[in-house]
Amino acid sequence: MDVGVSGGGELKSSIKKWKIIYPVYLNSKKTVAEGRRIATAKACPNPTCIEIADSCAYLKIPCAIELDKAYPRDFFQVGRVRVQLANDDGTPVNPAIKTKKQLMIQIAELVPKHHGRTKKQEAVVSSSTGTTSKPKKKNRK
Numbered sequence: 188m189d190v191g192v193s194g195g196g197e198l199k200s201s202i203k204k205w206k207i208i209y210p211v212y213l214n215s216k217k218t219v220a221e222g223r224r225i226a227t228a229k230a231c232p233n234p235t236c237i238e239i240a241d242s243c244a245y246l247k248i249p250c251a252i253e254l255d256k257a258y259p260r261d262f263f264q265v266g267r268v269r270v271q272l273a274n275d276d277g278t279p280v281n282p283a284i285k286t287k288k289q290l291m292i293q294i295a296e297l298v299p300k301h302h303g304r305t306k307k308q309e310a311v312v313s314s315s316t317g318t319t320s321k322p323k324k325k326n327r328k
Contacts, residue, residue, distance in 0.1 A: 202251050205269040206287050209258045210234045213295045222260050225291050231298045236266035238304070242297040243270055248281055248290070 211222035215230035223230060236252050243250035249271040258264035272287060273279055284290045298304070 201275075202269055205249075205251070205271045206290075208239060208268045208270060208287070208291060208294070209264065210236060210239060210266065211258050211261065211264050212291055213239070213298065222258065225288065225295060229292050229295050231295045234295070234298045236268050238298045238301045239268045239294055241301060242294040243268065243290075245297060246281060246284065246290075246293060248272070248284065 209222065211217055212224040213230050213234045214223055215227050215232050217223040236254065240250050240252050251269045252266065253269065254266045256267045270290065271280055272284065272290065279285050284293060
């Protein structure tokens with residue numbers, strides 16, 4: 188699944204040169220040994236490839252989701268996102284983001300605000316506030 192890119196076979200070869208971001212890099216619940224690449228205070232809990240790609244689209248950075256790929260240290264972590272940080276001439280795509288680490292920090296700030304997460308939280312809050320009373324059981328002998 189490609190997001191923010193279009194083209195044919197020539198594009199496939201250029202995508203291979205893009206930087207890779209695994210969701211584990213941004214996961215606050217992982218340790219550095221398990222693959223986290225940014226500080227825990229700046230990371231977010233359990234990001235997904237879709238949330239990372241949506242954040243890249245918001246930041247106007249071309250990206251491509253590869254759902255068939257897995258994180259080498261943990262094969263149960265499926266999916267990765269390829270991002271284009273620099274054009275072919277070496278100039279940054281987004282002048283505000285020049286390095287991969289800056290991009291990961293920006294994405295980690297945007298993921299908790301993702302519309303999918305806010306909808307899930309609203310659903311949990313609304314379901315937990317509604318109290319239901321159980322019908323009383325009669326003692327039958």
